[in-house]
Amino acid sequence: MDLLERYSEIAGREVVDHLRQLSSQLKGMRVVHVNSTRQGGGVAELLAKIVPMMNALGIDTSWEVIEGTPSFFECTKGFHNAIQGNTVVLSDEAFQEYLRVNAQNAGKLRDKLRDADFVFIHDPQPAALLENIADRRGKWVWRCHIDCSRPYRPVWKFLRRIVCDYDASIFSTAQFVQPLPHPQYIIAPSIDPLSEKNMELPKDEVEGVRERFGLDPDLPIILQVSRYDRFKDPLGVIAAYRIARKIVPMQLVLAGGGASDDPEGEIVLKEVQKAAEGDPYIHVLVLPPDAHRIINALQRAADIVLQKSIREGFGLTVTEAMWKSKPVIGGDTGGIRLQVIDHYTGFRVRSPEGAALRIRYLLHNQEKRMEMGQRAKRFVRENFLLTRHLREYLALMIAIFHGLEDRIDLTRP
Numbered sequence: 218m219d220l221l222e223r224y225s226e227i228a229g230r231e232v233v234d235h236l237r238q239l240s241s242q243l244k245g246m247r248v249v250h251v252n253s254t255r256q257g258g259g260v261a262e263l264l265a266k267i268v269p270m271m272n273a274l275g276i277d278t279s280w281e282v283i284e285g286t287p288s289f290f291e292c293t294k295g296f297h298n299a300i301q302g303n304t305v306v307l308s309d310e311a312f313q314e315y316l317r318v319n320a321q322n323a324g325k326l327r328d329k330l331r332d333a334d335f336v337f338i339h340d341p342q343p344a345a346l347l348e349n350i351a352d353r354r355g356k357w358v359w360r361c362h363i364d365c366s367r368p369y370r371p372v373w374k375f376l377r378r379i380v381c382d383y384d385a386s387i388f389s390t391a392q393f394v395q396p397l398p399h400p401q402y403i404i405a406p407s408i409d410p411l412s413e414k415n416m417e418l419p420k421d422e423v424e425g426v427r428e429r430f431g432l433d434p435d436l437p438i439i440l441q442v443s444r445y446d447r448f449k450d451p452l453g454v455i456a457a458y459r460i461a462r463k464i465v466p467m468q469l470v471l472a473g474g475g476a477s478d479d480p481e482g483e484i485v486l487k488e489v490q491k492a493a494e495g496d497p498y499i500h501v502l503v504l505p506p507d508a509h510r511i512i513n514a515l516q517r518a519a520d521i522v523l524q525k526s527i528r529e530g531f532g533l534t535v536t537e538a539m540w541k542s543k544p545v546i547g548g549d550t551g552g553i554r555l556q557v558i559d560h561y562t563g564f565r566v567r568s569p570e571g572a573a574l575r576i577r578y579l580l581h582n583q584e585k586r587m588e589m590g591q592r593a594k595r596f597v598r599e600n601f602l603l604t605r606h607l608r609e610y611l612a613l614m615i616a617i618f619h620g621l622e623d624r625i626d627l628t629r630p
């Protein structure tokens with residue numbers, strides 16, 4: 218069965234027909250997506266699914282990954298932290314390294330980028346490619362995946378100057394939009410229901426993963442899946458678990474790995490391991506970047522999934538858990554607010570104490586847990602599947618391509 222047909226079984230035939238109709242306007246066009254890591258983190262996860270789907274729709278789409286030096290990634294991690302609101306003072310050398318690495322990558326990708334009809338640049342890392350391709354032919358769109366609702370101004374000022382030259386930008390929620398001199402679009406990310414991360418799994422595979430990591434079959438599982446990053450607040454998760462465990466027995470699983478563009482992961486992991494030391498009911502797992510089925514199984518084995526972030530662009534881990542009918546206790550921030558509808562698909566919390574209260578409530582109320590989990594799955598089916606995401610990308614490309622035309626006839630061959 219062709220790739221698109223498989224989606225019609227989950228999302229419905231009309232959804233797939235609509236994708237075909239939209240893409241007929243873009244057939245043969247060349248699209249390039251650029252980011253800074255092939256594996257690890259939500260952007261890589263998304264591109265691995267969006268790119269083959271766009272090709273299946275007849276759009277010639279490729280995915281390029283820029284290469285950088287350790288000091289480049291230190292600088293862009295600083296950008297990431299600053300855009301999400303931390304005070305981060307970067308040296309002139311750091312800014313120069315950022316520009317130098319972008320110019321170097323632009324040299325390597327020049328022909329491809331110049332000739333593409335659309336270039337999607339994901340996040341700040343490759344944003345300065347644009348100023349190095351002066352003779353570009355196509356439209357360039359900056360896709361910002363992080364929470365830039367309250368950026369640290371000096372860093373945003375530097376980045377804004379670069380981003381201003383784009384033809385459009387995309388943010389995940391309306392709260393993140395910044396004043397920019399071009400059209401801005403809101404597109405929420407999505408999950409691929411057919412991927413190894415999200416497909417149904419046999420029960421014994423889920424049991425196998427439970428055994429493999431030495432999880433107690435008689436204790437409820439509280440899970441957070443995340444890169445080891447302070448914005449994900451793993452220490453807050455441990456604090457919440459400690460409060461809740463005084464009253465209800467349970468075990469906590471923190472599962473994560475690194476991303477090649479994230480140099481802080483090792484340090485945060487050490488902090489987490491130290492905080493968990495001596496507690497046999499806390500399992501800190503370090504997983505390889507391709508452990509999709511294991512994460513899938515852990516999410517299915519869990520009774521409650523946490524994503525206690527203090528900043529979050531979107532939080533694909535939330536969507537993934539909801540798709541597996543799990544209620545999510547999520548930090549009251551960014552893209553989590555789009556997904557965790559308080560008291561309906563889960564709970565939004567602002568402190569370890571708040572999270573502990575909700576953990577206890579859900580563990581005591583199995584029926585409520587199931588009910589919220591079912592609603593969570595339905596909510597994802599209606600809003601956060603790959604097919605909806607792709608439809609919005611295609612519509613945006615058509616709108617940008619047709620520029621000022623106020624009416625676009627989709628029936629035109």
Ligand code: UDP
Nearest residue numbers: 258259260262443444473474504532533534
């Ligand atoms: N992920 C993974 N392995 C890990 C940690 C995370 O495969 O060890 C995946 C996770 O399942 C999700 C993505 O990476 O698909 C993380 O995306 P999210 O939007 O939650 O956060 P980001 O890392 O982009 O901030």
